[in-house]
Amino acid sequence: MDEHENKIIEFLQINKKVFSQDLQKLFxxxxxxxxxxxxxMVKKGILEKIGxxxxxxxxxxxxxxEQNSR
Numbered sequence: 001m002d003e004h005e006n007k008i009i010e011f012l013q014i015n016k017k018v019f020s021q022d023l024q025k026l027f028x029x030x031x032x033x034x035x036x037x038x039x040x041m042v043k044k045g046i047l048e049k050i051g052x053x054x055x056x057x058x059x060x061x062x063x064x065x066e067q068n069s070r
Contacts, residue, residue, distance in 0.1 A: 001046075004027060004037050005037075005041060005046065007026065007027075008023070008026075008037070008038075008041065008047075009046070009060065011026065012047075012058075012059065012060050013060075016059065017050070017057045017058065017059050018038070018057060018058050018059075019056075019057045019058075020034040020035050020038060021034075023037060023038065038058050041058070042058070045061055046060070046061060047059065047060060047061060048060070048061050048062075
């Protein structure tokens with residue numbers, strides 16, 4: 001995992017969900033880049049996208065959550 005992915009996982013362990021706007025602030029990137037990072041993490045099976053419109057957000061996939069709880 002890269003540095004962005006590790007920071008997002010840390011963020012999610014505290015906040016439980018992340019919006020693309022959160023990443024824009026966290027990494028000082030434009031909306032398109034924030035969505036690209038999140039989309040790549042979904043493709044890798046790290047995150048799950050909830051919703052289909054502007055209010056959509058991302059959570060950690062269940063198995064990753066369970067592994068970190070141990």
